Amino acid sequence: MRGWRLGRIAGIDVEIHFTWVIIFVLVLVSLSTAALPHVPASLPSVVRWIGGLVATVLFFASLLVHELSHSLMARREGIPVRRITLFIFGGVAQIASEPRSPGAELRIAVVGPLTSAVLGAVFIKLASLVPTTHGGLALLHSNLFYLGAFNLVIAAFNSLPAFPLDGGRILRSLLWLWWKDLRRATGVAAGLGKVLGYGLAGVGLWEMVARGEVAAGLWRVALGWLLAAVAEQEYQRASAMARLGGLRVADFMSSPPITVPADMDLEQFAHAYEFMLRHGAYPVVSEGRVKGMLEREVLRATPRHLWPVTTVAAVMQPLEAPEMVIEADAPLDEVLSRLTDTGRSRLLVVNERGELVGIISHSDVLRALRSFRRLP
Ligand SMILES: [Zn+2]
Structure with a gap:
């Protein structure tokens, strides 16, 4: 899920998905037009709307702080965080991989509801400090109280022991610790x-x-x-x-990989690889070294008349991301999590000397899973 980039907090990108606009407007309208206790009906509507807008911004800031707490804890546990996205159902921190231990999962999960509970208590305390006798102050009191209650509801709802809510992750980590069986x-x-x-x-x-x-x-x-x-x-x-568990990348990769020279043009590629185009992607090599990966799809994406003047190097995915490469003796489950996390369909496989030895795709992993299913 990608969205419009709002900014960066503590090194983590914050994005807004288009569906978030719907919930923002709904919250803004309901906060600005609600008949709040203590607030006189005579209060000018422009004041109500300004109060509503500030409360709405704080409402989403609270959600952001909740997700930020998960993100910072994940980073402390050594798990990179891609971004936080706000969308119609709240926020989601896109953490790059699953925690490797029950303890890490427990710490990452539990910090969210705790943060919301603390925020809730702070807002309610602040509300109690504001008198309700004056119209404008009564509005401030109501909005602060509402924000406090909202954060407590977020803390409570997310604590329900149902995965993928935080409480479900807490439950899973405890059972995982207990049973040693994820x-x-x-x-x-x-x-x-x-x-x-x-x-x-x-x-x-x-x-x-x-x-x-x-x-x-x-x-x-x-x-x-x-x-x-x-x-x-x-x-x-x-x-x-x-x-x-227990299977290795080397056992299921396609090897040796069919490589493409980086300086070849697409016209030559289409002809030379005509009978081998059953593969979805090819490692690109130059002077004996891997430079990137060429997806077969580029032939369709590039206009036919440009094929003779387009080199493979120009349209390949350059080998800049370390997550494109996996070691041959890595566990097979690592491939699945890497593919799911990065949205890629294949990874290049290298040996311990960093030399290309194969390529492994999502379907290779599925083949491994199917071969297991056939066993009694
Ligand atoms: Zn959470």
Whole structure:
């Protein structure tokens, strides 16, 4: 999920997905037009809207702080964080890989709800310091109180023991620690995640049909559906990882790889590799060294008349990202997590001397999984 880049906090990019605009407007309108207790109806609407805008910004800043706490803890645990994205269901910190130990997962998960609870307490304390006797101050009091309550709700909701919520991750890490079995632990936490997801979707449906609250109901249906889908996806992933345990990249890669010279043009490539184009991508070499990867798709993306004047080097993915390369003796599950995390479809395989020895794709890993399934 990519969005518009808002800025950078503590070295982490913060992005806004287009769906976030919907929730921003909804929150702004409901905060600015709500009939708040203590606030006289005579208060000018421009004051209400300014108050509403400030509260809305603080509302999303609170979500950002929650995600930032996960991100900073993940980084402390040695896991890089790609970015934080705000979207219609709140925020998500895109952490580059799964924690390698139950302790790390527990620390990364638990810090989020704790941060929200502290924020909630601070806002409610601040609200209690503001008198409610004057119209403008009453508005400030109400907004601070609302922000406090919102943060407490975020802390409570995220603490539910249902994966992928923070509470579900906490539960998973504890079961993982207890059973020493990530797959079984994910099974329980994700199972509860699906129960919560479908339950929430059911409540949303009831709201829409029985109470006519279409917007709120639809939002809950979509959120519940998303939670259930992520829970299922994570369970499948954990199962796949468990089955792949003990297998090596070298056993399932395509080797030796069919390479393409960097100075070849696309016209030559299309002819010379006509019978070998069954591969989706080719390592590009120059002077005996790997320079990048050429996706077969570039032939389609490049206009036919430009083929003779376009070199392979010009359209390849240059070998700048270290995540494009994996060692032959790395565990196979590492390939799956690397592909999922980076959105790539293949990785170049090198030996301990850094020489290219093969290429491994998503389908090679699936082949490994299928061969396992055939066993009794
Ligand atoms: Zn969280």
